[in-house]
Amino acid sequence: MSGVMATRTVAIAGADAYIIDAFVKPAAEKNICHFIIFGCEDIDVSDITGCQYTKCETIDETVSGAVQAVQAKKAQIIMKGNIHTSMLLSAILKRENNLRDKKVLSQVSVINFKDGSRQWVMSDPGLNIAPDVATKIEISKNAIDVAKNIGITCPKVALLSAVETVSPKMQSSVDAKAVADYFAENPYDAIVEGPISMDIATDAHSAVAKKYPGEIQGDADVLIVPNIESGNLMYKTITHFIPSVISGAIIGAKVPVVLTSRSDSLDSKLASLELAIQNVVD
Structure with missing residues (x-):
């Protein structure tokens, strides 16, 4: 992967051990990006290059943590972990969080x-x-x-x-x-x-x-x-x-939003991450 990709950081709201093992580790191994991760479980990420983990008391705190990482420009992409999509989108759409950019997401x-x-x-x-x-x-x-x-x-x-x-x-x-x-x-x-x-x-x-x-x-x-x-x-x-790789992102906020499903293939998840990186606006 290119050096440009490796300089981007993704904030994940509501990560769990499955997401770390099935998605974060493969992405880190491919040097796609860095991660700032917020979850409620005790997880050790010391063996994953370019990865920080913060344990939170509640799911709401994981969302707040990811939003704050983007607001502070520590991350350029926000990603949904094992939480309801509505929770993350609600936080992005809140006027006080100042993350909405275009008229429509x-x-x-x-x-x-x-x-x-x-x-x-x-x-x-x-x-x-x-x-x-x-x-x-x-x-x-x-x-x-x-x-x-x-x-x-x-x-x-x-x-x-x-x-x-x-x-x-x-x-x-x-x-x-x-x-x-x-x-x-x-x-x-x-x-x-x-x-x-x-x-x-x-x-x-x-x-x-x-x-x-x-x-x-x-x-x-x-x-x-x-x-x-x-x-x-x-x-x-x-x-x-149809044999294909489908990637996707929510566009229209100040940062791309990645909403993957557990049923998505690893190829699709990584492609979604790369698509989000391509759509970061500096």
Whole structure:
């Protein structure tokens, strides 16, 4: 891993022995970053390079400790340990903690097919339940920023729906057109089109067969889903049926937030950490 990565520090709220053994040690061995860890168990991390551990009396204290580490600029990333996601996000959103940066926080996932054939940035599969047009604009901006930070200079952004033309009976198509119109009037160094169906966004043959007139011809870089249900279904379908490594982070706070699950593979957890590092704003 690069030296840039190794200079970053991650504050973990609510770590336990499992997280230390299954995630922190492998990350430290790969020299991805340093860790400031807060947990309620007696854990010895003296054998882990670049790792500090503070034992707390309560879960709330582990969250406060991680937040304070970020506020003091001792850490540039915050990560959820074995605690409820709502606890960490609530602390990040508290006005007095001064960690909110953009108008909207959103989950951005990066999907890398193991055969190297595809890389998609997808949002928002896990945070915003039924976003309105204004929220979808901010979700799109967050996803575009992530795409640029991982090396996509001018991302092609597909605002997904079931159709390619606006149907008043299908709100996702109406919203997609409104979001696309916004970016047409407010350029963001990206190609943003919608409504657009998944097949046209990701398959060149379908785009030609359906005579889609836009610039996206099966080569979308960013997929913006209409709601959390469609995003969650897509995320889990890819996870279970397509050989891939999926990383993700919450974007929109002053620091990236990593929310991994115990069911995630080690590759996905490490990829999420690296994605967060790529999206640190100095």
